[in-house]
Amino acid sequence: MPIVKVELWTGRTKEQKAELAQAITDAVVNIARTTPDETIVIFQDVDKENWSKAGKLASEW
Amino acid sequence: MPIVKVELWTGRTKEQKAELAQAITDAVVNIARTTPDETIVIFQDVDKENWSKAGKLASEW
Amino acid sequence: MPIVKVELWTGRTKEQKAELAQAITDAVVNIARTTPDETIVIFQDVDKENWSKAGKLASEW
C-alpha cells in the first residue's frame, strides 16, 4: 500500500513510464507518509478505440 | 464523472463499441443527471482464457 | 460477462441506480450480443473529496 493504477493511451514509451513511476512514487511517499517499498504503480495502456468521451470513441475524434 | 468501465470478451468490433459507448453515455446522462462531456466509457477486452466461472476457464467450456 | 462498473458521485438514489442498471443491461445485451443473466453492473459511489480533475478535488470546486 498504496497502489496506484494509471490508465493512459497506448504509445507512451518505457522511458516515460519509468520517469512517471518515479515521480508518482516520490509524491506518494512524501505526502501520504509511506515507504517506497510499499508503493506500487501499475500502468495500463488503453487503445483509442477502447476509450469514449461524450459518447464518441477517441479513435473517431 | 461518471466513469464506466466495460469488460467484455475479445472480439467485439469497433462498430459495436462505438454504438455501445453512445448508448451507455445517453443512459448515464439522462438518468444520473450529468453531461456528456463528463461521461467516460472505457472498454477492456478479456480473452476467454483469462475468464473463469464456477472454476472453469471460458476457453474450456 | 460482460461486467460493467460505474463510478459516480455519492448521492444518486437507489431508484436512479435501478433505472440505470436496467438501461445499461439492455444496451449491452442488444449491442454486444449477450444475455441479461450474463450481464453484471456494479456501482461505486465516490465522494467529492476523493475525486480530482486538473489537480483540484471536486469538493473544492
Place this chain on the structure above:
Amino acid sequence: MPIVKVELWTGRTKEQKAELAQAITDAVVNIARTTPDETIVIFQDVDKENWSKAGKLASEW
C-alpha cells in the same frame, strides 16, 4: 458475486490459470458461503514494463 480479479505478470500458462481459477473458486465458495456459479475469476496479465515498485519498473530490476 463474488468477482475476483487477479493481476499477475505476463507469462503464466493457461494450465496455471486454470488451476488457480479452480483453487480460488473453491476457497471463495467454502469460506464466503456462495455458489460456484456466482463466482467469477478474471486474470489480467501485466508486462514488467508496466509495473513499478519503489519507483523502479520491474523490467529494470
Place this chain on the structure above:
Amino acid sequence: MPIVKVELWTGRTKEQKAELAQAITDAVVNIARTTPDETIVIFQDVDKENWSKAGKLASEW
C-alpha cells in the same frame, strides 16, 4: 505482484476475510510461483443496492 482484488457483498466477517486472504495467498504462491510477501489481497465490500444482474439490483431480488 500478484495483486488479487475480491469484490463481495457487504456482511462477510473479519474472520472470513482473514481465512480467505490466507487461502487465496496459498493458492497464488503455490500455483503461480511467487512469494507470500509479493502477494497482496484486497477486499471490497459491495452493498446489494450497488450490484445488478440481468438488470435488477440485488436489493430488489
Place this chain on the structure above:
Amino acid sequence: MPIVKVELWTGRTKEQKAELAQAITDAVVNIARTTPDETIVIFQDVDKENWSKAGKLASEW
C-alpha cells in the same frame, strides 16, 4: 485520459489528498504530455481489515 486511481489506507486527510492530487497531476501532465483538464485522479480508502499481505490482514499486524 489519463485516469489515475490511488488506493490507500483509510485515514489520509483531505489536505493530503488535495496535495497528492496536485502533485500526481503535475507529474502526469509534464511526463505523459497531456493537459490538466484531461487528468483525473480518484482516491479509494481501504480499511486495514480489507488489505492482506503474505496472507495476513493489515488489521492483525
